[in-house]
Amino acid sequence: MEARGVDRLKKRYLKFIYVTFLLWLGTAPLRAQFPRSTVDPASSESGSKIYAGSCARCHEDDARGTATAPDLLRSLAVLHDRREMLYGKELDPILTTGPNHDFKFNQKQLADLSQFLTSSINGILRSGYNSQPTNLLSGDPKAGEAYFNGAGGCSKCHSATGDFAGLAKRYTPSALQQKFLFPGSGLFLRRKVQVAVKLPAGKSYSGDLVHVDDFTVALREKSGEYRSFNRTAGTTVTITDPFAAHEDLLDKYTNVDIHNLTTYLATLK
Amino acid sequence: MKPLSALFLALFLSPAMLHAQATSEMAKPNLAKLTDSWPTYNGDYSGRRYSPLAKINTTTVKQLSLAWSYRVETTTGGGKRISATPLEVNGILYFTVPSHVWAVDARSGRKLWQFDWASKGGESIGNRGAAVLGDTVYFETEDCNLVAIDIDTGKEKWHASIGNPDQFYFGSVAPIIVKNHVMVGVSGDDFDIPGYIEAHDPETGALQWRWYTHPNPGEPEAKTWPNDEAMLHGGGMTWVAGTYDPDLNLYYFGTGNAQPVINGAARPGANLYTSTICALNPDTGKLVWYFQPNPHDTHDWDAVQTPVLIDGVIAGQKRKLLAQASRNGWYFLLDRTNGKALLSTPFAKQNWTLGVDAKGSPIPNPDKMAKPNGSLVSPNQAGAANWYPPSFNPATGLFYIPAYDAYSVYYIYDNNKKPEGWAGNDRGGWSRASLRAIDYKTGKVRWNHQWATSGGRSGILTTAGNLLFTGDTTSNLIAFNASTGAVLWHAGLDSIVSNGPITYELDGLQYVVAAAGDTLYGFVLH
Numbered sequence: 001m002e003a004r005g006v007d008r009l010k011k012r013y014l015k016f017i018y019v020t021f022l023l024w025l026g027t028a029p030l031r032a033q034f035p036r037s038t039v040d041p042a043s044s045e046s047g048s049k050i051y052a053g054s055c056a057r058c059h060e061d062d063a064r065g066t067a068t069a070p071d072l073l074r075s076l077a078v079l080h081d082r083r084e085m086l087y088g089k090e091l092d093p094i095l096t097t098g099p100n101h102d103f104k105f106n107q108k109q110l111a112d113l114s115q116f117l118t119s120s121i122n123g124i125l126r127s128g129y130n131s132q133p134t135n136l137l138s139g140d141p142k143a144g145e146a147y148f149n150g151a152g153g154c155s156k157c158h159s160a161t162g163d164f165a166g167l168a169k170r171y172t173p174s175a176l177q178q179k180f181l182f183p184g185s186g187l188f189l190r191r192k193v194q195v196a197v198k199l200p201a202g203k204s205y206s207g208d209l210v211h212v213d214d215f216t217v218a219l220r221e222k223s224g225e226y227r228s229f230n231r232t233a234g235t236t237v238t239i240t241d242p243f244a245a246h247e248d249l250l251d252k253y254t255n256v257d258i259h260n261l262t263t264y265l266a267t268l269k
Numbered sequence: 270m271k272p273l274s275a276l277f278l279a280l281f282l283s284p285a286m287l288h289a290q291a292t293s294e295m296a297k298p299n300l301a302k303l304t305d306s307w308p309t310y311n312g313d314y315s316g317r318r319y320s321p322l323a324k325i326n327t328t329t330v331k332q333l334s335l336a337w338s339y340r341v342e343t344t345t346g347g348g349k350r351i352s353a354t355p356l357e358v359n360g361i362l363y364f365t366v367p368s369h370v371w372a373v374d375a376r377s378g379r380k381l382w383q384f385d386w387a388s389k390g391g392e393s394i395g396n397r398g399a400a401v402l403g404d405t406v407y408f409e410t411e412d413c414n415l416v417a418i419d420i421d422t423g424k425e426k427w428h429a430s431i432g433n434p435d436q437f438y439f440g441s442v443a444p445i446i447v448k449n450h451v452m453v454g455v456s457g458d459d460f461d462i463p464g465y466i467e468a469h470d471p472e473t474g475a476l477q478w479r480w481y482t483h484p485n486p487g488e489p490e491a492k493t494w495p496n497d498e499a500m501l502h503g504g505g506m507t508w509v510a511g512t513y514d515p516d517l518n519l520y521y522f523g524t525g526n527a528q529p530v531i532n533g534a535a536r537p538g539a540n541l542y543t544s545t546i547c548a549l550n551p552d553t554g555k556l557v558w559y560f561q562p563n564p565h566d567t568h569d570w571d572a573v574q575t576p577v578l579i580d581g582v583i584a585g586q587k588r589k590l591l592a593q594a595s596r597n598g599w600y601f602l603l604d605r606t607n608g609k610a611l612l613s614t615p616f617a618k619q620n621w622t623l624g625v626d627a628k629g630s631p632i633p634n635p636d637k638m639a640k641p642n643g644s645l646v647s648p649n650q651a652g653a654a655n656w657y658p659p660s661f662n663p664a665t666g667l668f669y670i671p672a673y674d675a676y677s678v679y680y681i682y683d684n685n686k687k688p689e690g691w692a693g694n695d696r697g698g699w700s701r702a703s704l705r706a707i708d709y710k711t712g713k714v715r716w717n718h719q720w721a722t723s724g725g726r727s728g729i730l731t732t733a734g735n736l737l738f739t740g741d742t743t744s745n746l747i748a749f750n751a752s753t754g755a756v757l758w759h760a761g762l763d764s765i766v767s768n769g770p771i772t773y774e775l776d777g778l779q780y781v782v783a784a785a786g787d788t789l790y791g792f793v794l795h
Contacts, residue, residue, distance in 0.1 A: 064687045073689060074461065074502060079435040083390075124690030125437075125459045126530075129682040131694055135642045177643060181678060182697040212721040213743045214756055239721075247699055250676045251618075255636060255644050258678075262642075 037082045039119045047116025050109055058100075063120050073124065078117050088114035136173040137263045139256070144264025147257055152249065154180075154261075160268055167268040177262045181250070184243040191242040195219050197227075200234030209239060298358055298401070300446065301515050305774040307357040310398050310443040311658065312771065316512035316577040318660040319731045320772045324779040325794045326734030330748045330758045333781065336793040337378030343369050343385065344787075350767050351784035353398035354443065354658065354728070357773040361420075362782065363401060364789065367393035367411045367441070372423060375782075376775055378791055382423025386410045391439040392457065397510065397656070398443035400451065402471050407451055409440030415453055415469055429474035431455060436462045443510045447520055447551045450477060454507030454522065458569070461528040461689055464505035464543075468554060478554030482507065482524045482542045493539040503536065504528030505543035509573040509656055513551070514589065517606060520551040521591060523573035526566045531639045531693030532681050539564035539630075544572040546593060546601075548608060558608035561630050562595045567638045568621070568679060568695075569650050570597040577661050577668070578605060579709055592709055594659055594670040596652030597621070599631055600712040614712040616705065617653035618674035621646055639679035639693045649677035650695040658728035658769040660737070665752050667706040667715055669729045669737060675700035702742050704729075706754060716754035728769025730781070738781055740766020746783050746790070763788060 051063070058069035065071030072078050081091055088110030095103045095110075105113065122128050148154040158164050171179060183191075195209040197217055205227055207219040217237050218228035231237060241247070298308030303320055312318055325333060341349045344366055355364035355373075361381065362373045368388045372381040384406075391411030399408040405426060406418040413432035418425055432438030432455050442454035450468035464482040469475065482505030484490035486497045494500035504527050511522030527536060527543040542556075544563035549556055562572040572595050579590040591605035598619030602612035610629025621637040637646050657671045677698035683689070702725045704718040720742040727740030736757070737749040744765050748758040764786030772781045781792045 062685065064685070064689060071687075071689075076433075076435065083435045124529075124683070124692075126691040126694075129691055129694070131680070131682050131696075133641060133643055133680045133682075133696075138642055177678070178697040181645065181676075182699050185697060185699065211743070213741055213745060214721065214747070215745065215759060215761075250645070250647075250699060253645055255640070258645055259642055 037085055037118050037122065039115050039122065043112045043115040044119040045116075046109075047112035047114065047119075050105070050113050051116050054103060055113075063117060072117060073121050079121070081114050082118040082121055085118075086114065087111035133174045133177070136177060136259075137266055139259035139261070139263035141260070141264040141267050143256075144260035144262070147261055148264060151252075152257070152261065153245065157245065164265070164268050168266045169269055173262055173266045176265045177258065180246065180261065180265065181253075181258070183246050184241070193242065194240040196238045196240075197229050198236045198238075199229070200232070205229075212237065212239065300513075306359075307355070307771040307773050308401060309356065309445060310354050310400070310510040311512065311575065314445075314447075314513040314515065314578070316575045316658075316661075317579070317663070317731075318658055318729060318769060319662050319733075321733045322772055322774050322779050323733040324774070325732065325772070325781065326736060327750050327757060329794055330734070330736060333748070333758055333760075333792050333794050335760065336376075336780065336791045338791065339371075339373050339378040339380065339789045341366060341369075341371070341787045341789075343383065349787035350395065351787065351789060352395040352656075352726075352768050353784070354769045355771055355782055355784070355789065356399055356401055357771060357782075358401050360775055362789070363399045363406050364784070365396040365399050365408050365443075367391075367396045370399060370406060370408050370418060370423075372406070372420070373789070375773065375780065375791070378789070384416075384418050384423050384425070386414070386416060388412050389434070391434050392437075392441075392459075393439075394441065396441050396443075400444040400446050402446045402451070405471065407444045407446075407471075409442055409444065409453065411439050411441070413438050413440050413455070415440075415444065415451065415474060417471075417474060427474045429469055429476070431467060431469075432457075436460060438462065442508060445510050445513065445520075446471065447513050450551050452511060452520060452551065454510065456506050456508050458504055458506055458525060458528065458530060459690065461502035461504065463501060463503060464507050464524055466507045466511075466522065466549070466554075468551060480549060480554040480556065482545070482547070484541060490541040493541045495535070495537055499536045500540075502528060503540055503543055504530075505545070506571075507573070508571065509575060512576050512578050512591075514578055514605060517589070518550060518552070519548045519557055519605070521546065521548050521576040521578070521605065523547070523562075523571065523576060523593065523595075525571040525573055526563075526569045529683075529688045529690055529692040530569050531567055531679060531691065531695075532683055532688040533565055533567040533638065535686070535688055537565075540566065544570065546572060546576050546591070546603070546608070548605070560601070560603055560608045560610060560628070562593065562599060562601055563597050564630050565633055567633070568597070568646060570595070570648075570652055572596070573656070574654050575658055577659065579661055579663075581666075581709060583611060583710060590709075592661065592668055594654045594668065594672070594707075596648070596654050597631070598648050598653035600668075600707060601629065602709065602712070612710070612712055616670060616707055616712055616714070617672050618647045618676075619653065639681045639695075641681045641684065643678040643680055645676060646679050646695070647676045648673060649675040649698045649700060650679075651675065651700070655726070657726050660729040660731045661709060662731040662737070662751050664733065664735065665706075665731075666709055667751065668709045669731060669739075669751075670705045670707065671725065671727060671729065671739065672703045672705035672717075673700055673723075674703070700724075704737075704739060704749070704754075706751075718749070718754050718756075725765060727766035727783075730770040730772060732772060738770045738772075738783070740770075740783065740785070744785060746770065746781075746785070746792075760790070760792065762790060 506525035683692035725742035762785035
């Protein structure tokens with residue numbers, strides 16, 4: 001063999017090793033992670049039809065079992081099928097010859113059924129639920145309005161016809177509820193915490209709080225300049241939380257207040 | 270020895286081989302009483318995390334300086350955060366992250382060996398540490414194995430299954446050695462499975478017994494569930510290492526939340542033994558007594574915080590006590606001989622109870638359970654306390670807690686007649702973090718240090734030097750005067766302190782070691 005051919009083979013071999021190594025790198029973390037057992041929606045949809053036609057009569061529409069047939073979401077065989085992504089391979093003998101079972105599913109049907117059950121299990125895990133609150137507008141809007149203008153003190157800073165005009169067009173009811181309860185957290189637009197620092201010599205600085213702990217404090221002035229200070233003896237740090245009034249309300253709200261206020265704010269369209 | 274031979278040995282003897290020579294002559298550590306090492310998860314069996322070492326004290330702490338650091342370069346799954354409490358045995362530190370164990374020189378931070386488990390997949394939120402007995406290091410893997418490692422070579426001796434990962438069980442708990450038992454807890458609340466605790470043979474790994482955290486069908490406590498199906502799928506994981514009283518021969522631990530999580534509509538009743546402090550005979554695995562801090566848990570609060578053993582005096586009488594600052598915001602002081610509550614009182618903001626029952630368990634307020642349209646509850650799901658280890662200092666009589674005053678809204682997402690798994694969750698929230706010192710007899714706050722920001726997940730160490738070490742909510746390791754709460758010393762680290770700090774003495778020098786993210790920091794007083 002010519003030297004050039006040998007080099008070409010060497011290069012191919014090295015390329016193969018390199019690609020294999022990259023593939024290994026790519027799959028290693030996936031293998032190591034908590035198995036999420038991915039689902040193909042089309043296959044799961046087909047499986048749901050097979051389930052409805054063949055299984056739901058005994059195991060209930062949602063696969064959670066009945067008095068006479070077990071909960072399939074808690075079935076060890078189904079859980080094993082899910083984790084190992086066996087696509088029904090080990091479920092087949094149960095479905096074919098298990099007690100009260102004489103199904104003859106082909107490989108694709110088994111895979112579809114497996115995908116439907118996997119999807120059903122994934123749906124009840126911590127991150128599985130469609131975690132949108134429901135029934136949020138069940139409160140009394142009139143009572144919510146009275147709370148807004150009275151006990152809640154909301155109207156001291158906000159106005160239904162001013163800054164809150166069209167509020168419900170900007171936020172979903174669930175976002176509205178979270179926003180008035182916890183305006184300082186979450187993904188919503190936030191006003192920044194303000195800080196004033198007075199040094200022992202008397203000079204003061206103020207601006208948006210950037211960092212604070214027991215030893216240092218940092219701020220950004222209106223000019224955009226960043227400043228940090230050691231909290232040495234004689235240095236005073238005054239932090240103004242723009243949401244302090246909201247935090248005070250947390251100790252006072254009843255659940256009824258919250259539901260009424262949510263319902264009222266959702267009328268501000 | 271010829272010079273060439275000496276050179277050969279110096280060049281080619283591995284750190285592990287040198288380590289083998291060093292440890293073969295060492296004595297077994299005493300787990301009942303902490304001296305100058307840190308040989309088990311909480312230092313000793315009591316769970317106090319109180320060291321008698323005093324060279325570093327309120328006067329000398331200002332001279333504490335960094336001796337070394339060791340950064341973890343390997344991980345499996347969810348990050349490289351060291352949440353393990355390292356063990357210090359015969360001059361070597363042993364610590365873990367999910368699926369990996371290290372042996373590191375406690376004087377220099379030099380790696381001796383690293384053990385890498387080939388995980389088949391499991392939840393990797395954290396691993397709380399290892400156990401050591403003789404020449405073996407034990408730890409749990411995320412894919413549910415107890416692994417025994419040769420302490421000298423770092424090679425596997427054996428492994429034994431501790432659960433079925435198909436059912437979402439996973440390993441994260443630091444094992445505890447009690448006599449000839451390796452005590453093992455299990456984790457996993459994604460799914461409706463029963464919790465349990467196991468004892469394994471330290472030589473072979475063979476299962477000695479398993480105790481499920483639910484009653485047997487037909488027992489009186491089974492009436493705290495609507496039916497056996499709910500009870501046998503009712504949760505109660507054993508997330509945190511327990512404590513042990515050698516005189517009473519009782520092993521104490523807390524259990525996790527009831528399942529399904531958040532929505533308790535289909536499991537009316539107290540749901541024993543979930544969210545319960547249990548006392549077991551470690552030789553038989555039989556339950557001796559129980560006390561439930563959190564009946565009918567619908568907030569994922571568990572009751573797994575370390576049950577700290579205190580030999581105290583109540584009304585002039587010496588008492589064997591057990592204290593827990595529970596995630597639900599309540600502090601409990603029990604007689605650890607029988608589980609009777611002597612005190613049940615809040616230590617943090619909480620709004621979820623209607624008082625306490627005759628046994629001292631809080632009575633849940635139905636209005637503060639999750640609802641489809643939201644229920645504002647204090648504390649939030651992260652809790653008024655969590656797994657971050659507390660500490661008790663017998664010299665001050667103070668129980669120290671990483672405490673959180675917090676609110677969030679709990680929602681039910683699954684109104685199915687048979688909810689399963691995570692049938693709801695909390696959302697959003699407000700939280701204020703503090704270091705809180707309470708009188709162990711009364712639960713009254715003696716001093717409180719509110720952190721400047723929220724967050725934090727650091728454990729606490731106290732010492733006979735009247736010091737308390739913990740992390741703040743940013744990235745400082747701080748030493749406090751344990752009596753007054755005055756800040757005495759700090760060191761800025763690369764990340765937030767992510768474990769419980771430890772202390773030990775070698776060659777007359779006292780060290781303090783804490784983890785922050787992927788790095789272990791060793792401080793020493795010269």
